[in-house]
Amino acid sequence: MITVGVLVSDRCQASSVFTVTDVIIAANFMLEQYFEGAAPLFEYQLIGPKARVKAYNGCDIGPLVKIKECERPDIVILPGAFESVLTPAHTHSLLSKLEGVFPTLKTWHSEGTVIASICTGNFILAAAQIPSGRTLTCHWASEKTARQLFPDESFDTDKLLVDHGDVVSAGGAMAVSQLVLYLISRFHSRELALATGKLMMIELNLDHQSRFALFSPRKNHKDPLVAKLQVKIESAYQKALNLEAFARDEGIGERQLARRFKQATGETPLSYLQRYRIEKVKMLLESTRRPANSLLMDVGYEDPTSFRRLFKRYTGLTMQEYRSRFTVML
16 A cells, blocks of 8 residues: 655645545546456545645645644655746745745655655745755746746756656646656556546646647836837737847847847747747637648748747647647637
8 A cells, every 4th residue: 555645735726636636546446446356556645734724716625634743655745835827926935834844845755755746836845955956847837936936946847747756746737637647657557547547537648738838928027128129029020020120229239139138038039039929820720720831921930841840849749739639619
């Protein structure tokens, strides 16, 4: 029997917590029903810093076993601890309220407990200084916050799941089902993971999460010149970007402008234009049946091969694959 502790805290994502327990229950059922009556694989309990908590959707969760009174489990799962869209300051404030659990997690980890984290649960992992610089993932919307709060940690939000053996990191909160199926596969068999997924109607799919990402450029940087260039790029994205002419008109060197733009937005002017165009094509793929090449002309791209390469790099999918997965037309 593998013991699992599911860490639950105030403002957690209730669906993330209960998805863990529901998939575990389903795995135990499938193991008993279809694998020659084997004993249950997992035994779980909800643990936390106090006996009851309130999730951010208002749901009360409890009773919980207080973490300081809990025996060391074989696996600890850290579900989404709070929303992935909070500011760095708000995120830091919430993490500071969880500092009491960090020593226990570190001790358990050092004694052999595998720690698996999802979404903002990865922030607890990083704040407890358990990864030691090894790559983590998190929800793509949390990437900027992650890098600001944990500059010494490595976050790769293109990946849906990263397994270091003793630490397993998964992306957005609803990737929790994929994480638990992965743990079932790792601690028992792929056959049980697939059977559990069929029962729960979850496809075991560890593809990159970049296909879900939306381009949300920084606009709160308070650099008026950069903001002016952003407006120009977005209003004339069908045209080639003449950065040299823009810089000359504004009385600034082209390289200096590019550095300011990168510092303010996290993108070069060219990558900003590319990502903005890709976002426009994604919207057209979702809402129309027009041929892909004609969509490229709409956003000012004359080289289909080059654009398709960029599209695959940023989304992890071909344009046809993206359309088949995300079209909103019946």
